[in-house]
Amino acid sequence: MSEIVVALRDVWKYYTIESRPVAVLRGVSATIKRGEIVGIHGPSGAGKTTLLKIMAGLEKPDRGEVVVDGYLLTALDDKALATLRNTVIGFVPQDAGLIEELTVFENIELPLLIAGVDKEERRKRVEELIEYIGLRGREKALPKYLSGGERQRVAIARALANTPSVILADEPTANLDWANAKRVLQLFDRIRRDFGTTIVIVTHDPRVLEFTDRKFLLEDGLLREIPGL
Amino acid sequence: MRGVGALAPLLRAIYRLPSIRYAILFSLVASIYTLAMGSPSSSYILAGLATLFALSLSHADSRTARSIARALWICGATPGLVRLSLYSIAIVRCFVAVAPLSAASAHICAPAAIAIVIAPLLVSVATEERVVRRL
Numbered sequence: 001m002s003e004i005v006v007a008l009r010d011v012w013k014y015y016t017i018e019s020r021p022v023a024v025l026r027g028v029s030a031t032i033k034r035g036e037i038v039g040i041h042g043p044s045g046a047g048k049t050t051l052l053k054i055m056a057g058l059e060k061p062d063r064g065e066v067v068v069d070g071y072l073l074t075a076l077d078d079k080a081l082a083t084l085r086n087t088v089i090g091f092v093p094q095d096a097g098l099i100e101e102l103t104v105f106e107n108i109e110l111p112l113l114i115a116g117v118d119k120e121e122r123r124k125r126v127e128e129l130i131e132y133i134g135l136r137g138r139e140k141a142l143p144k145y146l147s148g149g150e151r152q153r154v155a156i157a158r159a160l161a162n163t164p165s166v167i168l169a170d171e172p173t174a175n176l177d178w179a180n181a182k183r184v185l186q187l188f189d190r191i192r193r194d195f196g197t198t199i200v201i202v203t204h205d206p207r208v209l210e211f212t213d214r215k216f217l218l219e220d221g222l223l224r225e226i227p228g229l
Numbered sequence: 230m231r232g233v234g235a236l237a238p239l240l241r242a243i244y245r246l247p248s249i250r251y252a253i254l255f256s257l258v259a260s261i262y263t264l265a266m267g268s269p270s271s272s273y274i275l276a277g278l279a280t281l282f283a284l285s286l287s288h289a290d291s292r293t294a295r296s297i298a299r300a301l302w303i304c305g306a307t308p309g310l311v312r313l314s315l316y317s318i319a320i321v322r323c324f325v326a327v328a329p330l331s332a333a334s335a336h337i338c339a340p341a342a343i344a345i346v347i348a349p350l351l352v353s354v355a356t357e358e359r360v361v362r363r364l
Contacts, residue, residue: 078307079308098300113237
């Protein structure tokens with residue numbers, strides 16, 4: 001339980017705004033242990049999504065080191081990062097990021113197809129995941145026929161498909177009412193208990209932090225832990 | 230290439246786009262008509278209309294292409310696979326758009342007919358390459 005799964009060491013990220021480099025992250029450091037649910041809170045534009053994308057290997061920091069499950073992300077090339085995103089890291093974007101023309105089944109199947117899992121095993125795994133997220137009977141539904149909460153659950157199942165060590169969720173409750181938001185957060189808690197997955201949730205909603213083990217505040221490009229928020 | 234099997238559902242996704250289906254149908258009819266008619270002005274008009282029709286539908290397809298690329302990228306597809314998926318969509322869209330014009334031109338000049346297919350394909354590939362770099 002005490003094994004460190006995510007380590008951020010002096011991470012800096014700049015964006016160019018009106019031809020000037022602006023530091024969005026200014027020396028962010030933190031460690032996250034296996035099986036923890038961690039919340040990263042902060043105002044809009046604080047760099048929460050940027051930090052999450054850096055942890056996912058979707059963006060590269062300008063300075064500093066990021067280690068996920070023993071892999072030094074900052075030393076890997078694009079191909080190795082892709083393999084890691086497929087097997088070690090699950091990412092849940094704010095808008096769920098589903099392919100609208102593919103069914104629930106096909107969307108969840110995507111990471112398994114990329115991993116080269118054979119057809120029978122894929123079918124079995126996707127059916128298990130659909131059952132797990134409570135969407136049995138909706139396998140053939142297109143995302144446009146799902147509610148916001150259901151879409152998020154499909155995105156979570158897709159992130160979980162290859163049983164990653166870490167799931168990174170970007171504002172997973174932002175577009176949901178509180179009842180649906182709670183269902184999504186309870187699902188994260190269940191995933192942590194059943195699979196020992198580390199979960200990092202970025203949120204601007206302080207209520208979400210009640211469901212996390214540790215809370216961080218990202219403000220002015222700096223990350224600090226808030227023990228009793 | 231790892232995960233090349235992911236292209237099958239993607240091609241299915243492309244085919245499920247109503248705009249692509251309409252464009253393929255219209256393009257097919259226009260191409261057959263122009264080939265059958267020789268090269269009268271009416272075949273050029275029809276071919277031009279088919280191209281405009283396909284291009285007018287391409288905005289939605291382009292949005293879909295980007296959402297597919299993003300989903301693949303998130304799920305761990307290699308840059309090569311993302312590229313391949315975007316190129317597949319671009320090739321389908323381009324071919325559908327220019328097939329009737331190419332068919333109409335084939336009566337006059339075969340190299341022109343080939344150029345009509347190749348040129349937009351190269352432009353599309355360059356455009357999609359920018360998308361890959363932004364991911």
